[in-house]
Amino acid sequence: MQAINLSIILPVRNVEQEISGILRSVVRQTNGIEAEFILVDMGSEDGTPLECVQLIKNEKLHGFVIQNGDSDVAAALNTGIQKASGTYVSFIFARRLYMDFLKGYLETAERTDADFVFGSFSEEDVRLAERRSLSKAVQQQSGVQYMKEVIRGNLQIDLSAVLLKRSFLRECGLHFTEGCRYGYAQEFLYRCLLNAQNIVQSPTLLKRDTVFELKRGKEKPVGKEIFQAVEAIQRVELLLQTSFKQETELQALFSQELLPRTVMNSVDVMLREGSGYNAVRGVLRVLGYDSLLKTGRRTEKNLKRRIRVWNLIPWMYQAK
Structure with missing residues (x-):
């Protein structure tokens, strides 16, 4: 069996009816990539786990379903990272899907040996990322510099569209804070930025997949x-x-x-x-x-x- 290039981690709960479209939306992006799909169920009360298993079988995917009990998203993502075997990992969320970014990210990561890859939200970002990738004279920014730009609102980095080297996460002991339902993503991204030695913005323009995104409102007040x-x-x-x-x-x-x-x-x-x-x-x-x-x-x-x-x-x- 060939080495796995990419582990895709998808936390799920009570999405029996929607998971088919969500998963197929992601699968289309992995044509030609040795990818594994890790679906982590967070205590679904419907047939989500069985539907996930059936989809992996029907689509002939390399992957598996983990039943993580009645857990939060942070715990599910940690479980996915622990079970991942790919060189890189990416996180997919039912409520925030992006189209056609995985191939571009993986190409950027393999070409630059990046620890952390994120994408571009505007044509201007794309041009800047392309200049950085083509010119050795343009120095890549540090994680601290990127954090400053994020805080000032000049740069957007979304956990739903990043690529991280698995060995980097494990060597630095990076994980999500379990029990934290709000703010876990931002905290994790900042910690990754502070620890990563090689951070690269991919010239991949990010666009939301509004067709297959989960559109339900929140279940209860926060x-x-x-x-x-x-x-x-x-x-x-x-x-x-x-x-x-x-x-x-x-x-x-x-x-x-x-x-x-x-x-x-x-x-x-x-x-x-x-x-x-x-x-x-x-x-x-x-x-x-x-x-x-x-x-x-x-x-x-x-x-x-x-x-x-x-x-x-x-x-x-x-x-x-």
């Missing part, structure tokens, strides 16, 4: 669990403070932009779900997150305005 996203960012900030002390600009971006923005975005979620202003302010006080609403010269103007209104006249604040 509530104060949304503040797990703040905890996730704080864990990365602690890593910066202990192991990247010299990166003072990045630390300032965390404290003055990323953390207060994450707090305010979480506030918006609770308000949109119907929580009252006083109830949300009470949650912030109990968690200590009201102290994170600090601004500085690296804070974006609109975020400063949101924080000022929320702190002074919360009844006038309009959730985004």
Whole structure:
């Protein structure tokens, strides 16, 4: 048997009716690639596991189904990484599918021996990535530089469209924080960026597959669990403070932009779900997150305005 180039990890739950279209959407991208499909079931209450097994058999795919119990997405992804045998791994999510990116990513990864590959969301990004790939004079950016661009909103990296070298993940001990339903993806990506030696943007233009994406709404209100996203960012900030002390600009971006923005975005979620202003302010006080609403010269103007209104006249604040 040939070596596996790519392990595709897909967490699933209660998608018996939709999994056929989702999986076939991904399979079309792997023609000519030695790929394995790892479908991790998170405690489905319908026939999803059996349907997944049948699809793998009918499509003659190299792959298998893992029943991971009533687990969260982070735990399912960790299980997939542990069971993967491909040189590279990629994560596919039913609610956020991208078309025709895997071949382009794999070509970029194999040509550059990259630890971390991400894609392009605009034609301008494509041209920049092409210039970097063709010119030895254009130096690849470090993970710290990429993180700064992501925080400033100048760059987008989506967990649903990345390619990671499996040996890199294992050697660095990188995994998702289990029990964290919100913020686990951002935390994982930041940790990968901080640890990767060779990060490459592929000149592959990313487009969503709106035909096969799962379109169901959320099953229940999120509530104060949304503040797990703040905890996730704080864990990365602690890593910066202990192991990247010299990166003072990045630390300032965390404290003055990323953390207060994450707090305010979480506030918006609770308000949109119907929580009252006083109830949300009470949650912030109990968690200590009201102290994170600090601004500085690296804070974006609109975020400063949101924080000022929320702190002074919360009844006038309009959730985004």
